[in-house]
Amino acid sequence: MGRLQFMDLIEDVQRLIIDHVTRPTDMKNLCLTCKQLHRLTVPQLYNEVTIDIGTANDTRLLDFLNPGNIGLPYVRKIDLYLAEVVDKCNQIQLANFTIRAILALLPENILEKFSWHPWSQFSTDNLILLYKKQRRMKWMEAIACDRDALPEIQTIPNIKNVFSQVKKLGLYPDSREVLNYCNYLVKNSPKVQKITLHSSFDDLLTDVSSRELNDSSTGPGLLTGTIFSHMLPFDKCTPIVLRNLTLQKIALRYASNTYCKIIDFGHLKSLRIFGCPGADALFAELSKITLMPEKLETLEFKHDDNTENDALHALEGFLCLVSGIRVLTVDMCFVKSLPAVACITRHGRTLNQLNLHASLGGGEDEEHVYDYESFHSICKACVRLEQLSIAFPQTNVLRNLSAEFLAFDSALSHLSGLITLNITTFPTIATSLTRLPRTLYETLLAALAKLYLTPHGPHPLHFAPNPSVPAPQTRLAVLAFGVSDKVYDREDSKNQLIFIKGTTRDTLGRERTAAVRCSWCQKKYVEPRSDILDFSLSRTTRMPVREDGGSVDSD
Numbered sequence: 001m002g003r004l005q006f007m008d009l010i011e012d013v014q015r016l017i018i019d020h021v022t023r024p025t026d027m028k029n030l031c032l033t034c035k036q037l038h039r040l041t042v043p044q045l046y047n048e049v050t051i052d053i054g055t056a057n058d059t060r061l062l063d064f065l066n067p068g069n070i071g072l073p074y075v076r077k078i079d080l081y082l083a084e085v086v087d088k089c090n091q092i093q094l095a096n097f098t099i100r101a102i103l104a105l106l107p108e109n110i111l112e113k114f115s116w117h118p119w120s121q122f123s124t125d126n127l128i129l130l131y132k133k134q135r136r137m138k139w140m141e142a143i144a145c146d147r148d149a150l151p152e153i154q155t156i157p158n159i160k161n162v163f164s165q166v167k168k169l170g171l172y173p174d175s176r177e178v179l180n181y182c183n184y185l186v187k188n189s190p191k192v193q194k195i196t197l198h199s200s201f202d203d204l205l206t207d208v209s210s211r212e213l214n215d216s217s218t219g220p221g222l223l224t225g226t227i228f229s230h231m232l233p234f235d236k237c238t239p240i241v242l243r244n245l246t247l248q249k250i251a252l253r254y255a256s257n258t259y260c261k262i263i264d265f266g267h268l269k270s271l272r273i274f275g276c277p278g279a280d281a282l283f284a285e286l287s288k289i290t291l292m293p294e295k296l297e298t299l300e301f302k303h304d305d306n307t308e309n310d311a312l313h314a315l316e317g318f319l320c321l322v323s324g325i326r327v328l329t330v331d332m333c334f335v336k337s338l339p340a341v342a343c344i345t346r347h348g349r350t351l352n353q354l355n356l357h358a359s360l361g362g363g364e365d366e367e368h369v370y371d372y373e374s375f376h377s378i379c380k381a382c383v384r385l386e387q388l389s390i391a392f393p394q395t396n397v398l399r400n401l402s403a404e405f406l407a408f409d410s411a412l413s414h415l416s417g418l419i420t421l422n423i424t425t426f427p428t429i430a431t432s433l434t435r436l437p438r439t440l441y442e443t444l445l446a447a448l449a450k451l452y453l454t455p456h457g458p459h460p461l462h463f464a465p466n467p468s469v470p471a472p473q474t475r476l477a478v479l480a481f482g483v484s485d486k487v488y489d490r491e492d493s494k495n496q497l498i499f500i501k502g503t504t505r506d507t508l509g510r511e512r513t514a515a516v517r518c519s520w521c522q523k524k525y526v527e528p529r530s531d532i533l534d535f536s537l538s539r540t541t542r543m544p545v546r547e548d549g550g551s552v553d554s555d
Contacts, residue, residue: 007036015040023525039070046071051102052083054095061098065105075106077113077139082120084491096123103129113139115170119200124149128156135162140189141170142182144200150181163188168244171227174200176208179226186240187230194244194270199223214251215258223250224258231262239264246272253278256285265291270298279303280314287318296322300329300355302538304362309335312358319343329355331537333362341374348381353532355389357424357539364540367391367425372407379411387532388415389422397427397444420478420530421452424537427481429544438545442497442517449479449499449515477501478523478530479515483537492520495542498533500526 006014018041021027027045031038051061065072082095099116103126111134116122124145131153140163153159166189171182186192201208214221220234231237241264252259256278265271265286271293273279279301285291299319305311312335319325319339325347330339338358344351359365369391370378379385393404401409405427412418427448429436436444453476478500484493500523502516523530 011036011040018044022528042071043074046074048077048079049075050079050081052081053098054091055083055085057083058094058098061102065102067105073107073110075110077115078102078111079113079115079117082118092120096126099123099126100129103133106133108133109136110134111137113137113168115139115141116143121146124152128152131156131159131162136165137162138165139168139170140166140185141172142178142185143170143172144174144178148177150177150184153181153184160188163190165191167191168194168196170196170198172198172200173223173227174202175206176222176226179222182227183229186227192240193242195240195242196246196248197227197250198246198248199250210251214253215255217254220258221255224255224262228262234258234261237261241267243268244270246274247276248272248274250276251278252276252282254281256282260285260291265293267295268293269295271296272298272300274300274302276303280310283311283314283318287314287321293322296325297350298327299325300327300535302329302331304333304538305335307334311335312337312339316340316343320346323347324350326350327353329353329535330357331355331535332358333365333538334360335368336360338368338370338374341370341377344378345381348378348383350384351382352384353387354378354382354385355387355422355532355535357389357391357537359539362538364542367539367541369393369425372404372411375408376411376414379414383414384417385415386417386529387420388418389424389532389535391425392423394425395427396429397441397448398429401427416475418474418476419527420480420532421476422480422533424481424483424541426541426543435544435546438543441543441545445481445497446499446515446517449481450513452476452479453499453501453515454513477527478518478533480533482543483539483541484520484533485540495540496520496533497543498523 006017009017014037018027018030018037021030021041021044024045027041030041031045049064053061063069080095080099082091085091100123111130114130114134114137121144124147127145127149156162163185166185169185169189169192171185173179173182186195199213201210201213208222212221213223215224219225220232224234225232228234228237239262245263245265245268247259252273259282273282276282286293299322301315303311312332315330316339319328320343323346328344328347328351335358338356344354344356358368360368375390392408393402395402395405412421427445429441452474454474478498480496480498482493482496484496498518498520499515500518502514503511504514506512518526520533523533
C-alpha cells in the first residue's frame with residue numbers, strides 16, 4: 001500500500017488538521033486550492049470576523065454580505081471597530097448605516113457574539129434589530145445607546161428566549177438607564193458563567209455621585225443595588241455561580257462583602273480586578289476559608305496602591321493561601337516592592353504564564369526589578385512557565401552587557417519550556433544623554449534578540465558556568481522589548497518591539513537563526529502562545545532613540 005496523501009484522508013481527519021491553521025492568509029490560500037479544501041476551510045475562515053467601519057471602504061462589505069457567499073452562514077463572532085480617519089464628520093452616521101446593513105443581510109440565528117468596541121453610543125434601532133434576528137447569542141453586552149433601549153427591548157416578542165443561551169455578559173454602566181439594562185440582562189440569563197463589570201460613570205457628566213454609586217458602611221449603593229436588585233436582600237439570596245469574573249473601576253472598600261454574597265467565589269476559575277479602590281478588602285474576604293476560591297486558575301490584578309501598600313500585602317496573603325494558579329498577572333503602581341517571592345514560588349508547579357510589574361510611582365516611573373537571588377528562585381521553581389513578562393536590570397546595548405543582566409539571563413536556563421519573553425525595560429545606550437537613530441537602535445536589539453532565539457549551541461550570552469558545555473535547547477520563539485501603549489487600537493505600538501524566531505541562509509547556503517520583526521496583530525498567528533503581550537500595562541517605556549533617523553547625538 002502506497003503512502004497516504006493528505007487528500008486521501010477522510011474529511012474528519014482533514015478538518016482536524018485544518019483546525020491547526022491559524023493565519024487567515026494561509027486559510028485563504030487553502031480555500032483557493034481546490035473545491036474540497038474550500039468547503040472544509042470556509043467555516044474556520046469565517047468563524048470570527050473583525051471589521052473596521054465608518055469609511056468609504058464600507059462599500060466592499062457588499063461582497064462579504066452577498067447571499068452567494070458560502071461562508072456567510074458560518075459567521076459566529078463579529079467585532080466592530082471605528083476606523084481611524086482624518087475627517088470624522090458623519091462617521092458615526094455612516095457606521096450606523098453599515099451596521100444596519102450587516103444585521104439585515106446576515107442569516108438569522110447564527111451569531112454567538114456581536115461586539116461594538118468604541119466607547120461611543122450604539123444605535124438603539126440596530127440593537128433591537130440584533131435581538132430580533134439573532135436569538136442564539138452566547139455573549140451579550142449592556143452598553144450606552146442613543147436612547148433608553150430597555151422599554152423597546154421588553155416589547156420584542158418572546159424576548160426572554162433570546163437570553164436562554166447567554167453564558168457571557170459584558171456590563172458597562174455609565175448611566176441609570178444602562179444600570180437598568182444591566183439588571184435586565186443579569187436577571188434573564190440563567191446560564192451565565194462569565195461577567196465583566198466595568199463602571200464608566202463620570203461625576204462631571206452624570207447626575208450620579210460616587211457616594212451614591214458605591215456601597216457604603218450603611219448599605220448597597222446604586223451600582224450593586226440596581227444591577228443585582230432582583231437578589232435583594234443579599235443576606236438571603238442564592239449566589240450566582242460563575243467561572244469568570246472581571247471587576248473594573250469598582251469601589252470595593254465597602255462592596256467586597258456584598259459581592260461575596262452575590263457571587264459564589266468558591267467555583268471561580270478566573271478573577272480579574274482592574275483599578276478597583278479598596279481591592280485589599282476583597283482579598284481579605286476571599287482569604288477566609290469559607291469564601292476562598294478552590295479552583296482559581298487565573299488571577300489578574302492591576303492597581304494603584306496607597307501609602308501603606310495595603311493591597312500588596314493583602315495580595316501576598318491571598319496568594320500564599322490559594323493554590324493551583326496557572327496565569328498570574330500583577331501590575332501595581334505606588335508600591336515599594338514587587339510581590340514577595342514566596343507567594344510566587346508557591347504556584348511553581350502550575351504556573352504557565354507570569355506577568356509581574358510594579359513601580360514606586362505611575363506612568364513612566366522606573367520599574368522595580370527583583371534581585372538575582374529572587375529571580376533565580378522564581379525561575380527555578382516555576383519550571384513550567386511558557387510566557388514571562390518582567391523587568392530586567394539595566395544594561396548597555398552598545399558595550400558589554402551588565403553583570404546583573406547576564407545573571408538574569410543565566411536564571412532563564414531553568415525555563416526550558418519558555419516560548420514568549422517580554423523584557424519591559426529597554427537596554428540603554430552609552431550615557432543617558434546619548435540618542436541613537438531609531439533604525440540603528442532596533443538593529444542592535446535585533447542582534448541581542450537573535451542570541452536569545454538561537455535554538456541550540458552554547459549559552460546565548462556566553463554566561464554558562466562552563467562555556468564548552470552546550471546549554472539545553474531553547475523553545476523561545478517570541479522576544480519583546482518594552483511595553484505596548486495601545487489599549488483599544490488594533491495597531492502596533494511605537495514603544496514595543498516584537499521579534500520572532502526565523503531562519504536565513506548565509507552565502508554558503510547554511511541556515512542560521514534570525515530575529516525577525518513582527519507586528520502585534522501578526523504575532524498571535526505566528527505563535528498563539530504569546531497572548532501575554534495582549535495585556536495592557538499601566539505604564540509606558542520609551543526607547544532611548546532619536547526619531548529623525550540622524551546621526552548619534554549628545555545633548
